[in-house]
Amino acid sequence: MPKRILLVGAGLSGAVIGRALAEAGNAVTVIDERAHIAGNCHTERDAESGIMVHVYGPHIFHTDDDRVWDYVNRFETFMPYVNRVKTTSAGRVYSLPVNLHTINQFFGKCFRPDEARQFIESLSDTSIAEPGTFEEQALRFVGKDLYEAFFKGYTIKQWGCDPNDLPASILKRLPVRFNYDDNYFFHRHQGMPANGYTGMIGKILAHEGIEVHLNRRFSRSDAAEFDHVFYSGPLDGYFDCELGRLGYRTLDFEMFRHDGDYQGCAVMNYGDAEVPYTRITEHKHFSPWEKHEKSVCYKEYSRACGPDDIPYYPIRMAEEKALLGQYVERARRERQVTFVGRLGTYRYLDMDVTIREALDAAEAYVRNGGEIPPFIVDPT
Template sequence: MVGAGLSGAVIGRELADHGYQVTVVDSRDHIGGNCHTERDAETGVLVHVYGPHIFHTDDEEVWTYVNDYETFLPFKNRVKTTSKGRVYSLPVNLHTINQFFGKAMRPDEAYAFITEEQADTSIEDPQTFEEQALRFVGKELYEAFFKGYTIKQWGCHPSELPASILKRLPVRFNYDDNYFFHKFQGMPENGYTAMIERILDHPAITVKLGVTFERGMAAEFDHVFYSGPLDGYFDYSLGRLGYRTLDFERFTYSGDYQGCAVMNYADEAVPFTRITEHKHFAPWERHEKSVCYREYSRFAEAGDIPYYPIRQVREKELLGKYVELADRTGGVTFVGRLGTYRYLDMDVTIRESLDAARGFLACISNGRAVPAFFQRPL
């Protein structure tokens, strides 16, 4: 298993449970990948080191799986946003609409107001992010909550982004301010690293940290599951796939800095996209001091941690070439967010990892070749 994050841990545990000897290597000095959590020595706050990870899913098997290894306590993600000096609830809901427009509309009145008076109905087939937003919420809400934030997050104008990025327009005509709508939502009581440590706790699993995988090492194993960057496996021989990365400006505060876990900053003039206050991700704990991150998004350069695959036309063309190369390689299966160059929530990562392990076992049992991908990147 190349990578000690969710993909490597879950697949490794499944195969260890079926009698395989598993070695997990990771170039970092800790397990957990970007889900890594650690207790801050100064404040006692449990910090999401690489930015917040909030667990939400409708997949009952996955929910049962994570709870087998860690106690998940209730957590609802109630995001706020600051726009032009005023604070609003996200996603855009009835409270946001009434507050923004200075009204007291009922749900049906607000729906009619947005769809008939605000939305740009002349846009019949939205092709860009901007057109999608204008079509469904209109110019005022788009410019207040979507435009500036999107420019900062993606480094380009919303008119250059596909409409698919705004898949489900986050607008509700009730007072529900729970950011997610999944059946199961929560946070691990002792953090994700504690959970992944238990997943990896098996006599047939060996974990080696601070070890950078090189392709020549594959000869030592029957099969490799690779959760690092797909292009990195091939030494970027065809060029680099595009990613956005994040820079975090950490600061502490004596008291409660913002009263919520996540505060977005929608104005383009504010250079960061949001501030996260980590003690609010564990509301069952009490801490006098606080740890906060200001979050900045930019294009990933060599040596940066890749976070969000860009997946625009140029990247998809290059991705296709790497997929062809991977299909011809043999002996390795690419998994996870980086291995398949797709944005994946944690529950989907676990689901695909369980499916990949089961797919591998089925291939071995039936004498079939193990594919390079159980989930195709394109």
């Protein structure tokens, strides 16, 4: 029998799950407290310049998951885009991730790959056998000079704490390459939606079995009208933060305009701690197939997330993990509610993983006749 399904959040999780369940014959309602769909992926044309702006900061699609790649291309044409990040350190510009060009430029050398590898190994702190912190991980694998130039100041600004207080796992996502490959991602499929993420998500939601209501906040009492709720809002927010607030970092953006090309690339990081922002993004470069005379740029500042701020990055330090465990146990006692997405599971998720987990959640719901647990993936 068709079910009445409520999706809380009109971002990727809500749209993908809602579409799959509507195609399976269910009556789907999607609500979002914002005035637009697409969540933090929201894009819109700047009225003055015509540039497609990533309103909540840049989102670059990359994946090795063929099914996810086929899925997004079903709803939008993805244009080729390779993320080539630059960084400014001590008044000089380098390419990231750290690669052979970065190493040779930084140290004034002309190493071949094997020579560069040996050189970096000679700089590493081999006394650190099992790195436990971000700083130990960096010192062990790239040494003091590269760490302080490219990682230390940026990390302090991004996370608001000493790198010795962060787990080593954060740095493991930042590779060092001993060739001239400056493609920030390894994935086979990379691109940008030709008409923006909001256009793509709008097409996903465009089904006769889906109703979308914006500017509408969720209350737990809403669940009584539906057979099942998929909740992609903050996990602690579902319980009105009764046990305390989970820690997040949030972002502030200072938008400015420029006639012409401001920095010549989409993303310029700033590794020096005395520069207050972490990076500047120039949004016309995220659509290199378009031509624009003017430019729209964002200076990006990271800080602790307050109760009225938009949560971006889950901190997941020891204190947060302990509180997360309490909320997870409480969530597991809920009935007919499944927590999904970055906020619902308090995890940092790339877009392709978000889509894959949403597809898996919808398929599990249909396959099991509506009987699925509160979490498809264990947040802890």
